[in-house]
Amino acid sequence: MTNRRFLFLLGSSRHGGNTELLARRAAEQLPADVEQEWISLVDHPLPDFPDLRHDGGYSAPDDPHARRLLDATLAATDLVIASPLYWYSVSGLTKRYLDHWSGWLRLPEADFRGTMAGRTLWGVAAYASHASLAEPLAGTLHHTAAFMKMRFGGVLLGNGTDRGDVLKDGEALTRAKTFFAEEAPPAVFPHQAG
Numbered sequence: 392m393t394n395r396r397f398l399f400l401l402g403s404s405r406h407g408g409n410t411e412l413l414a415r416r417a418a419e420q421l422p423a424d425v426e427q428e429w430i431s432l433v434d435h436p437l438p439d440f441p442d443l444r445h446d447g448g449y450s451a452p453d454d455p456h457a458r459r460l461l462d463a464t465l466a467a468t469d470l471v472i473a474s475p476l477y478w479y480s481v482s483g484l485t486k487r488y489l490d491h492w493s494g495w496l497r498l499p500e501a502d503f504r505g506t507m508a509g510r511t512l513w514g515v516a517a518y519a520s521h522a523s524l525a526e527p528l529a530g531t532l533h534h535t536a537a538f539m540k541m542r543f544g545g546v547l548l549g550n551g552t553d554r555g556d557v558l559k560d561g562e563a564l565t566r567a568k569t570f571f572a573e574e575a576p577p578a579v580f581p582h583q584a585g
């Protein structure tokens with residue numbers, strides 16, 4: 392795993408939540424030579440994303456949080472979206488970050504698409520009710536990876552809602568031990584397969 396750099400983007404609106412706890416358990420298994428960067432999106436509030444695609448386009452972000460997140464994203468070989476399940480999908484903070492990709496994709500100086508292609512997108516999510524209800528979240532991340540020609544490592548799910556609950560989900564903790572060791576296949580839309 393040499394020369395890999397994992398960026399953990401924490402999408403919960405609270406610090407130290409179940410999603411973060413589970414992501415940290417999985418990250419503990421990464422070899423020491425793998426760099427890790429942890430960023431909580433709640434500490435880097437992004438502005439509303441303006442759709443300027445057909446109205447003049449985008450210039451390099453002058454918002455410091457957007458700049459920081461863009462630079463960290465471009466530097467990551469492995470991007471871990473650690474978002475709790477909010478209304479069956481990613482949290483609002485996470486969704487807003489992904490919306491900004493639409494602008495970053497159009498910055499000629501960033502080559503965002505070319506840089507991200509071939510890198511790996513992973514998901515970690517805590518949920519309160521049933522794992523099957525996290526399908527829209529997993530679909531969002533899978534399709535995002537496919538659109539970007541990234542690899543998709545899948546989603547590590549953990550059950551819990553009160554603080555620390557996820558540490559009682561033995562199945563999730565077991566899966567966390569090997570989650571990042573699993574090979575991530577290229578993400579492809581079903582209709583593109585074969």
Ligand SMILES: Cc1cc2nc3c(=O)[nH]c(=O)nc-3n(C[C@H](O)[C@H](O)[C@H](O)COP(=O)(O)O)c2cc1C
Binds near residue numbers: 517
């Ligand atoms: C705004 C909001 C929406 C939520 N929506 C869902 C949901 O659709 N399905 C579910 O199982 N849990 C839902 N939950 C529960 C959270 O997924 C759960 O509390 C989780 O532990 C929160 O993640 P965190 O501990 O990392 O902050 C929701 C919680 C909040 C605050």
